Amino acid sequence: MICKRDKKGYIYLEDGTLIEGCGFGKSGIRSGEVVFTTSMNGYPESLTDPSYKGQILVITHPLVGNYGVPKKQDISGILKNFESDRIQVEGLVVVEETDPHKWNSDMSLNEWLTSEGVPGVSDVDTRMIVKKVRSYGVMMGVISSGVKIDEPEKYLERKYDEIDFTEFTSPKVPIIHQGKGKDLIVLVDCGIKHGILQELYLRGFTIVRVPCKFSADKIMDYMPKGVVFGNGPGNPNLFSSLVKNYKDLVEYGIPIMGICLGHQITTLAFGGKVKKMKYGHRAINKPVIDVTDNKCYITTHNHGYGVFKEDVPQDMKVWFYNPDDMIVEGLVHQKLPIITVQFHPEARPGPWDVTWIFDKFRVMLNGH
Numbered sequence: 001m002i003c004k005r006d007k008k009g010y011i012y013l014e015d016g017t018l019i020e021g022c023g024f025g026k027s028g029i030r031s032g033e034v035v036f037t038t039s040m041n042g043y044p045e046s047l048t049d050p051s052y053k054g055q056i057l058v059i060t061h062p063l064v065g066n067y068g069v070p071k072k073q074d075i076s077g078i079l080k081n082f083e084s085d086r087i088q089v090e091g092l093v094v095v096e097e098t099d100p101h102k103w104n105s106d107m108s109l110n111e112w113l114t115s116e117g118v119p120g121v122s123d124v125d126t127r128m129i130v131k132k133v134r135s136y137g138v139m140m141g142v143i144s145s146g147v148k149i150d151e152p153e154k155y156l157e158r159k160y161d162e163i164d165f166t167e168f169t170s171p172k173v174p175i176i177h178q179g180k181g182k183d184l185i186v187l188v189d190c191g192i193k194h195g196i197l198q199e200l201y202l203r204g205f206t207i208v209r210v211p212c213k214f215s216a217d218k219i220m221d222y223m224p225k226g227v228v229f230g231n232g233p234g235n236p237n238l239f240s241s242l243v244k245n246y247k248d249l250v251e252y253g254i255p256i257m258g259i260c261l262g263h264q265i266t267t268l269a270f271g272g273k274v275k276k277m278k279y280g281h282r283a284i285n286k287p288v289i290d291v292t293d294n295k296c297y298i299t300t301h302n303h304g305y306g307v308f309k310e311d312v313p314q315d316m317k318v319w320f321y322n323p324d325d326m327i328v329e330g331l332v333h334q335k336l337p338i339i340t341v342q343f344h345p346e347a348r349p350g351p352w353d354v355t356w357i358f359d360k361f362r363v364m365l366n367g368h
């Protein structure tokens with residue numbers, strides 16, 4: 001095989017499969033959980049989504065990189081075209097990695113991965129990897145750009161489900177984004193996507209982003225009008241202190257919105273269960289049905305754990321579900337001002353059909 005970057009690339013899967021392709025990005029070896037997304041675009045956003053920390057991302061769309069990587073732009077510290085300030089995936093796997101042809105491209109995908117120290121592998125049969133993951137479930141893997149993987153097992157000792165990745169993605173101290181309106185909200189930041197910050201900021205809120213494990217009392221010191229529990233990486237069942245803080249916050253009766261990891265933490269806090277899915281939902285065109293009016297929305301997803309219908313807490317009503325596999329995609333508390341969604345209402349990348357969820361949150365705060 002002739003490789004355009006003059007280096008080979010390898011992927012080793014936990015089941016013993018070794019795949020040879022071409023290397024790009026930074027030369028080196030990394031390990032992680034191998035997951036796939038069927039998103040057709042939005043790789044700058046996906047690669048910087050902190051919920052992908054600890055994972056090797058396989059993009060099924062055959063051509064990646066053709067519109068390059070834009071310059072970072074922000075409004076009040078909120079990034080417009082990336083979901084965080086760095087690449088979060090451990091490695092990237094694509095069929096074909098291309099050089100950019102777009103007016104606002106600042107660098108190529110290859111240059112970006114190289115500058116951020118992330119290995120990429122191209123020229124592999126991503127469909128074969130996806131079929132394996134769909135049949136056996138997600139597995140750990142090793143990715144290498146430019147280096148042969150000797151003794152791959154030694155990279156697979158730590159299991160994704162047992163690691164708390166929020167120590168890499170959550171801020172150490174609070175960060176404030178001053179909004180134009182009068183209301184202040186606290187956002188529990190376990191690795192927030194800037195798209196979520198943007199949607200809240202656009203609605204006039206001043207946002208105080210607090211570290212993932214911040215106590216309820218410290219959150220309430222800011223006298224927020226409401227609290228958002230955002231997205232984040234890893235296994236929600238490891239976050240017992242976060243669940244405890246959530247329960248303490250419920251005692252204050254404050255309105256809460258949970259998004260993605262926040263939906264899962266809400267479920268756990270009210271006595272429900274969150275389990276690992278076989279291979280998760282990662283795409284920008286997943287259907288969810290709103291049970292209140294039976295409308296179907298096409299939405300962005302990135303999660304590997306889910307709430308199954310038998311695991312919904314007693315006090316909560318199902319709001320959304322996914323008609324493909326019946327996973328519970330949103331909940332409403334029967335008495336308290338608490339709403340959650342498993343999908344990403346901010347999209348980024350993806351369709352904007354469900355940004356009204358943020359309006360619903362604002363209405364909920366005003367009515368409280």
Ligand SMILES: NC(=O)CC[C@H](N)C(=O)O
Pocket residue numbers: 051230231232233234235236259260261262302303304305306
């Ligand atoms: N995007 C998220 O918040 C993901 C939540 C959780 N880490 C999961 O994979 O299910």
